[in-house]
Every structure is written in C-alpha cells, then in structure tokens.
Amino acid sequence: MTAVILGLILGALAGATPLIFAALGGLCSERAGVINLALEGFMLVGAFGAVLVTYVTGSPLAGLIGAVIAAAVFALVYAFLCLDLRADQIVAGIVMNLLAAGICAFLVKRIWNISQNSPPVEKLFSIPIAFGDFRREISILVPVAFVAVIVVWFILRRTVFGLNLRAAGEDPSALVATGVSPRRVRYFALLCSGILCGLGGAFLSIGYLNQFMTTITHGRGFIAIAALIMGNWRPVRTAAACLLIGAAYEAGYALTGFGVPEEVWRMLPYVLTIVVLCVFNIAVRPPRALGRF
C-alpha cells in the first residue's frame, strides 16, 4: 500500500514538474504584461535542443544547457515580434507554437532521417528513491522545479528587476515616469520565460524520457496557462495548481485500470481547472497591463 501511495506521489511530482517550469515561464512573461500562449512552443524547442546537444556531445548536462539556450533564443524571437514589431500577442503566440512544431519536425527528419522520434540518448542525472522494497528514480529536475518556484517568488518580491517587472505588468506608464524602460524589462522577462520553459522541455526529453518526439509536449504548455490562471499569476499558488493537475493526471492513469476510457482522464486537468475556478468561486485578476503597452 505504501508503495502504491509513494508511486502516486512521485508520479504526481513528475507530472507537475514540466507544468511548473512552463507555468513559471508564463508567469514571468505575463506579470511583465506580455501575454504568452507560446509556452508550448518554447518547451518543444527546449526539449529538442536538449536531445540534439546530448546526441552530439554525449553529455546530458550540455544538453540541459542547450535546451535553455535554444528556448531562450526562441523566446527572444517572440519578444522581438511582440515588443518591437508590436505583433498581436495572441496571434504571435500561436504562430510561435506552429513554428516550433514545424522547425522541430523538419530538423528531426533532416538530422536523423526519421519522421517522429529521435534515437535514444543518455538521460540526465536521477535521484534514486528507496523506501523499504520501494525503488524508483526521479529526475534531478523535479527538485529543481520546486527551487525555481522559490527563486521566481524571491525575484518578483525582493529584487529591483522583480519590482520593475511587476510594474511593467500593472502600469508601464508609471514605470516610464520613473525612467525605466518597460520594453527592456519585458525583454528580460521573456528571456526568463524561455529559460524556464527550456528546463521544462529538457525534463520531458532527457529527464523523464530519453528521446525527443514531435508530440512530446502534448499540450502541457496550454495546461500550464490554465494552472497560471488557477494560481492567479502568483508563483506558489501556481505551483500548487500544477501539483493538483499533476495529481489528476496520475489519478487518471490509475483509473484507466477500472475501465474508464483514456479520453476521460485526458480531460481531467481541464475539467479540474473549470471546477476549481467556478465551484470554489476563486476570483482571479490578471495583471492590469496584460497585452497593453
């Protein structure tokens, strides 16, 4: 019994990890006032970068760095579209997702001459968990995700950059009046967003699995947005929402054993979001200047 419960808990943690990274990435972006529907794309590029660099160098640690750089560069493209070309942020976000899917599929085909999955690569370092007879491993990125929650919280609350970031998301004109450029702040915010999503992508491809698949993100970038809303754009609450959704995934897996069709448990995170927001009557308030200049 203990083993079953432990398995469920670890499963929930692993399920929540990519969501936490992506949702924190969305949080950095949206608290700075930039709508971010491109989390899915950022993560996909990160997942691909991780496998490619690991494949080439043979080092998953280098792969992790590769993931972060790839996703960060991709996020800066998004920043350029939104902040300098003033593209509509919703359209640009969707375009970035399509672009990510296209680039990754193309490169997989060119590099390995296969259509969907990369060859297996070495996985990132894992922490072994032993409790009685129970043996399991979790990726090092699982605890990193929880550390990231604290780091993001600290940056937002206690640093000059965090203060500027929050001001940019609430009222950029107030920031201008003090001599700080909201554009610059938002560029850095999107850089953070890319880095975090890169970590999330790396978890999927070299932390949880050991290969890249073109469908590896599987809508997690969008579920992360749901978690972000459920968490009212606050780091700790958002992470809690991710955990709840991760647990729902895991419980869903368990339910398939009882003849519940797979499609039903796939809906759980979305249903849960609606239920949490409506039934518990949680008032959410997006950053006031979200999507505005």
Next chain:
Amino acid sequence: MPPALELRGITKRFGNILALDNVDFSVPAGSVTALVGENGAGKTTLVGIAAGAVRPDSGEINAGGETLALSRPLDALSRGVGLVYQHTRLVDDLSCAENVALGVPPSRCGIISRDKLSEKVSQLFDRLRLDRGPDELLASLTLPERQKVEIARLLYRGVKILLLDEPTALLLPQETEELFTVLREEASRGAAIVFVTHRLEEVFKIAERIVVLRAGCKVGQRKVSETTPDEIAVMMVGEVEAEPRLKAGLFEEEMPIPLLENATVIRRGERVARLKDFTLEVFPGAIHGVAGVAGNGQDEIFDLLAGVISPSRGRVMVKPGEIARVPGDRFRQGGIPDFTLSENVELAHGDIRSGFILNRAGAALVAKKVIGDLDVKNAGPETLYGSLSGGNAQKFLVGRELAKHGTPVTCLFNPTRGIDFASRAYLHSRIRAISGAVLLISYDLEELLELSDTITVLYRGESRGTFARGEIPRQSLASLMTGGGA
C-alpha cells in the same frame, strides 16, 4: 534671489490650436504659486512643459539658474522638477514603499534593501502626515492618500519644485485642508510649489502668488494680499454672466413621480446592504438633490435607475428608458473615449435610426446641436470624445441627455465634478432650466444647496431625512451626511 523655476516665452500648438502663446512663468522657492484659469486655458499644458512631459514649440526653461532642454520627465526629475498628475501615476498592485521607490529602490546586488526602503518611506510618510505603513498595498489607499504617496515619490527623488495639477478637484473639503497643511510645510522647507486649480476660494487659502491664464495667454499675476477673488474671476473669464432666475416656489399641487420604493441593494458576496429601504420620488419641474459623502449608496441609486442592477428587495418604479441619465464617471461610463461625439450620440439615442440602419447624418445633426447648445469648445461631430477636456466632456454629456425628448425625469450624478467654475455656472443654469423632474446626486454640498428644491440626505445607504430648501441650515446637513445629528 533667482526664481527656482523660470519659463520664458513658452509657445505650444496642438494642431492648429494655440495652447500657449509666449507665456512667461516663474516660481520662487519657499512659496506657493497658484496657476488659475478656465478649462482649456493652458494650465495643464504649462505645468506639463515645466515637468518635461510636453515639449514646447519654442521658449526656454531655467531651473536652479541652469538653462534646460527638457524633453522627458526623467530629465526634469533629475533637475528637481516633478509633477503630481490629476490621476496619480501609481501602481495598485505594488506596496506604498515600492511605488515610492519604483525605478530607484535602495538595493545591493539587485536585491532591494527592504529595511532601508521602509525606513526612508516611513520618514517621508511621517513628514507628509500619511498614516500608512510602507508595506500596505496601494490599492487599499484612498485618493488623498495616493496623492501623498505621489508627493512622497517625488520628494524621494529629491524634487524641490513641486507641480500639482488640480490636486483638489476630487477631494472633500477636509481632505483639501490636510493637503494644504502638507504643502505649506513643504514650502516652509524651501520647496517651490505650483498649484493648478480653478477654485478661487482655495487659491486665497493656500497661495501667496496667483498667475492667471486665459486662452493660452498669461493675463497677469498678483500677490494674494493685493487682490480680491472678484478681480481674479474677471481676469479668468472676462466677465461673469448673470444667473437665470430661480424656478418658481413649491409644487405641492403636482403629482410626484416615484422612482424607488423601499429599495435595498446587497452586492454579491457582501453582507451589509449598500442601500437600505430607500424610497425616492421627484416632482415635475423641481430639482431633488441627494446629498451624502461618496460611497454611501449613491452609485447604487444611479445603477438601479440605469437598470444596471436590480434591487435585492423593493422596487424600481421607472423603466431605464423613461429617465435621462448623466453618469458620475464621465470617461468610463459617460461615453466611449475612442468613439466620435456623433457615435456617442447614437449610443444614447436609440431612436436616431432608420430601421436597422444607423442614421449617421441624423446623429451628426444632434451632435452639432449639442455642441452648439452647450458651448462645447473646440469640437465637432467627428471629434473623439476622449479628446475633450473634463468640462467640455461634461457639457457634452448633459447636452446629449437634454436633447432626448419625452423623458420625464433627468438624473445627474456629480454633473460638475472637477470642472472649472465658468463651465460649472453654465451647467447649473442649464440644469435649472430643465422642464421635467431632475434628480441631482452630488458629493458637492454647495452645488446641492444652490440648485435643489428638496434634498434627501444619504448616510450608509439610508435616508436621514428629506428637507425643503431653507428648512435646515447647511451645518445640519453636513452633520447628517457624516453620521451626526441635525
């Protein structure tokens, strides 16, 4: 001693409108200078130029003996010149201290030194008599408190020349007094203070010097000790038109028009009623005032009559279509800023149409009539509503409702809040001339006393009594409004 701030030969055009014409303006340190003038006289533009928020077409600006080429607020800030805007530029979701220090918080390696920040901000708040902690969220502050935070923000950055654009427009008398105390203290510390207003009684309370602008020109400047309110008024507007006669006496023979019957409003998620068993009726040809301090149920009365909310108990006796309404927030509720005047007329006048098709020519005609009738300055049917000044927007809203035919009741909510006295006097004369019944909800007791035939006093959502003109003295009304006895 040279002036702390000196503007010379300032000229500014917006399109083909000459906003400022070769204006000289100087401010000595350690004193309060009032800058007065009608709406559109150029006051806001002038302080905007001094603060670097608006770039002049020509002219020279000196601060502390240095000639400056000011073009950005930051440049002006670094020279010790700061502007408190009418609508404060603060961030609701940040704490008071974070707002004060935004952009330049005390920090080490990018991490904010919270103790140092709290200490500095607490000192500033004490100095400004603001009884709030540095960590309180700005959203919980009232308007006068926000103003003080804004002043603290400028003082934190070392501002010595403090410009305030109509700081008292939305303040209650008590709050205005408090602000004046603080400003006097700052002046005695050596700050140069410029105070933009159109309320003359305030000018004579706070200022030592008065500079008068009219239609973009400086008409003159006076020492307060050497002039009178009458002289300044004449300088501001040229001449004051005579007020039309008051409406004839009482109206007991008329049938009252019931508006609300025992209406109670409890907002969702709240336990205390915003409006309690409130009954309201008006008489044709008379003005019925509703007096009260802001937030005592006025919004709920207006929303009930507008059909925006329905009462939890009791009844609304009129349909929204039977009552012409001028809402309290002219830019958020009154009209759509990004629409033209013509389009804003169409929104309010459902009858200007041909079947399903909008009658644009008809709407433009009504808009033109409103503009002409109410003397809306510098506007045409295609002017964007959002580009009007406060006074002109208010005139447009009142005119738009007056242009409706067959509405027996007109409801006005703070119709002259924050506008200049010439526009105010003009609107008052128009309100008196309305032939139907008028419901006047106002936070301005002077206005109510001037216009109303009967007044109901509202306190915490309940009526504290209804009085005919002259029945009880002003002090008693004020006392009832604030919860005291008559």
